[in-house]
Amino acid sequence: MKAVKVLIALIALIVAGALLSCAGLPPPRGDSNALIVGYLAEDYPDGYFNLPPRTISQGITLRFLNVSQNRRFTLKTRRGYFFFQSNGTDQYVLERYETEVQAPDGSKMRTGADLNRSFRAVPDSVVYLGHLTIVREKPRQAAVAGAPRTLYWTFDSRFDFQWAEEKAREFIRSRDADSEWLRYPMLRAER
Numbered sequence: 001m002k003a004v005k006v007l008i009a010l011i012a013l014i015v016a017g018a019l020l021s022c023a024g025l026p027p028p029r030g031d032s033n034a035l036i037v038g039y040l041a042e043d044y045p046d047g048y049f050n051l052p053p054r055t056i057s058q059g060i061t062l063r064f065l066n067v068s069q070n071r072r073f074t075l076k077t078r079r080g081y082f083f084f085q086s087n088g089t090d091q092y093v094l095e096r097y098e099t100e101v102q103a104p105d106g107s108k109m110r111t112g113a114d115l116n117r118s119f120r121a122v123p124d125s126v127v128y129l130g131h132l133t134i135v136r137e138k139p140r141q142a143a144v145a146g147a148p149r150t151l152y153w154t155f156d157s158r159f160d161f162q163w164a165e166e167k168a169r170e171f172i173r174s175r176d177a178d179s180e181w182l183r184y185p186m187l188r189a190e191r
């Protein structure tokens with residue numbers, strides 16, 4: 001009987017998690033607010049550390065600063081996309097991104113970089129930050145003295161940035177086909 005209760009509780013958690021992962025965007029709340037939307041991923045065409053090539057777009061941690069309110073907050077990407085609602089007037093900085101991926105052998109691989117991308121919310125709009133892919137090529141293991149269990153890698157890195165408003169609108173539609181945000185103008189982020 002106890003095993004059945006545990007199984008039912010586990011199924012309920014799985015269903016709740018699935019429903020929450022499909023949750024739509026928050027509706028506009030009041031006058032003059034804005035939805036901030038962007039995309040960030042890391043691409044490793046020559047291999048991810050000592051693993052085969054891959055693109056990371058899920059679970060990337062983004063660190064923001066709301067300059068107007070002097071408040072920091074973090075978000076995680078989902079298939080590269082991230083979003084948050086703003087009061088429509090605040091100034092922000094996307095300060096940094098970080099990834100952490102566990103390898104098949106249990107080791108953790110971490111990457112990240114400072115971005116320091118400033119932007120301002122615009123009332124009654126969707127503010128689009130663009131599609132940014134950090135491409136890391138030619139992985140090389142670096143020697144580290146005194147750190148026997150730690151491996152450091154270096155990569156040639158470049159930023160592939162593009163404006164892809166239709167992809168951002170498709171993301172909003174995928175989250176909520178009837179979203180009120182689809183009726184708002186989509187503006188490219190201004191510094």
